[in-house]
Amino acid sequence: MKISQNLSSASLFHFTSQLDYLVSIIEYGFQARYCIEKLPKTRLAYLSPMVCFCDIPLGSIKFHLSRYGGYGIGLKKTFLKKQGASPLLYVHSNSPHISITGSEKNMTDLKKSPFTPYLKQVTGYDPVFKADTRLVEKTRKVNYMNEKEWRYIPENVELEFVKYSSNQQLVDIKDKKNGTNTFDLLTINNLDNIEYVLLGRNTDIKPFLKFLDELSKKRSFDKELLISKILTQGQILRDF
Numbered sequence: 001m002k003i004s005q006n007l008s009s010a011s012l013f014h015f016t017s018q019l020d021y022l023v024s025i026i027e028y029g030f031q032a033r034y035c036i037e038k039l040p041k042t043r044l045a046y047l048s049p050m051v052c053f054c055d056i057p058l059g060s061i062k063f064h065l066s067r068y069g070g071y072g073i074g075l076k077k078t079f080l081k082k083q084g085a086s087p088l089l090y091v092h093s094n095s096p097h098i099s100i101t102g103s104e105k106n107m108t109d110l111k112k113s114p115f116t117p118y119l120k121q122v123t124g125y126d127p128v129f130k131a132d133t134r135l136v137e138k139t140r141k142v143n144y145m146n147e148k149e150w151r152y153i154p155e156n157v158e159l160e161f162v163k164y165s166s167n168q169q170l171v172d173i174k175d176k177k178n179g180t181n182t183f184d185l186l187t188i189n190n191l192d193n194i195e196y197v198l199l200g201r202n203t204d205i206k207p208f209l210k211f212l213d214e215l216s217k218k219r220s221f222d223k224e225l226l227i228s229k230i231l232t233q234g235q236i237l238r239d240f
Contacts, residue, residue, distance in 0.1 A: 014073050054147050058196065071199060139167060199233065
């Protein structure tokens with residue numbers, strides 16, 4: 001019998017910080033949100049709406065639960081590929097296959113390229129906020145390749161570019177865009193495409209089951225099958 005270590009998953013995971021957000025995703029779908037990605041070699045970043053997923057095995061999601069929130073959903077990769085989700089192209093300052101200069105011509109070329117919304121630095125620095133604020137206190141270095149990120153990008157989106165001077169500037173721009181723009185939802189029409197439901201704590205189980213009871217009155221799905229896919233953050237931290 002041949003046994004190999006799984007480095008990828010047949011499911012793509014999306015994480016969130018609250019039970020309310022998770023049940024909204026299941027009932028209505030994913031709302032694309034603007035993210036800002038810095039590009040290497042220059043103080044240039046692009047701004048695009050997206051829904052982000054991680055292509056990692058269940059046993060490797062502990063860091064992501066702590067980073068993005070203790071709630072999550074795992075969807076069949078085949079389903080998300082049909083919706084247009086795609087893996088990222090990770091780049092660094094010496095990547096030979098892409099030119100990033102910050103010139104007007106280069107920015108125009110990047111804006112036209114269908115690959116630009118899928119560019120991400122291999123490593124970078126994320127903002128760390130002061131408690132209960134959106135004020136950047138410091139940054140922390142992150143190896144983004146460990147996330148093995150996939151993205152869903154809404155159709156007919158025009159990229160924006162920012163020449164930035166500070167991390168706070170980027171945060172403020174992103175927050176303003178997310179406060180004034182909405183996009184068509186990425187819906188889960190068939191809930192059988194859900195492979196895992198990750199709850200933050202045991203006390204979330206009863207409210208979640210109540211939500212499923214109410215949802216079953218509005219749409220048809222195999223409730224018992226979906227219940228069997230529930231895991232808690234405690235189970236993952238303890239057993240995987």
